[in-house]
Amino acid sequence: MLFRTKNKSRLGGSMKLKDVSKIAMHEVIDVQKGEEVLIITNPGEVLEISLSLFSAAKEFHAKPTIIIQEPKTSLEFAERSVIEAIKSEPDIVISITEKKLGKDAFGLNIGYVGRDNQKYTHIFEKLLWGDRRIRSFWSPGIIVDMYLRAVPIDYERLRYEARVLAEILDKGKEVHVATEKGTDLWINIKGRKAFKDDGDFRKPGKGGNLPAGEVFISPAVGKSEGVIVFDGTLGLGEKAYFLRIL
Structure with a gap:
């Protein structure tokens, strides 16, 4: 679900890349004057988005740098x-x-130890989650059309609804998933904690996907039961059929 703002000028299709990137810089990451902003990207369509973020950061008097590597x-x-x-x-x-x-x-061969005394296999994860020195968002596979449509949204509403959903899952005991094709699954979530990707990456140690908008929880191990019907997977060009697992 997309959360559009009350301001009609924010409808993604009518906004320019730089305008959308200013929203990301202000409402998602809250860039401040004089802050260093590292933008890592690739050649192609993603570079166009990255250049707009570079320009937006400059408008907030930050210090952006772009580094380009092959995909x-x-x-x-x-x-x-x-x-x-x-x-x-x-x-x-x-x-x-x-x-x-x-x-x-x-990181893979030796590893990094964060201030939280946990071991990390990537310097990015160590600085973000282990040391809480940086803040971040990432957009793997993003295209311009998706960026224009899904980034300029009502972040206050998104964060409110994500918080409500997370509270419901935190208090819940079971999740029931049922479909017309036969899935009938009971998933035990008692004692599990919900996580949310709500586009609020304004403090060090915070980061997530952009576009944002996700609330998720993992099941209690060994306590789910029922039937799952898989009706779609990677297309291999062969005849499709349902896979039913009990």
């Missing part, structure tokens, strides 16, 4: 220059990529 899959390593740029601990790190940011070779 990376989940199996590939980020360029060393990208890792070193993150190590410089800018106030804000933004990843606008065709696929992924890229893995951290040192």
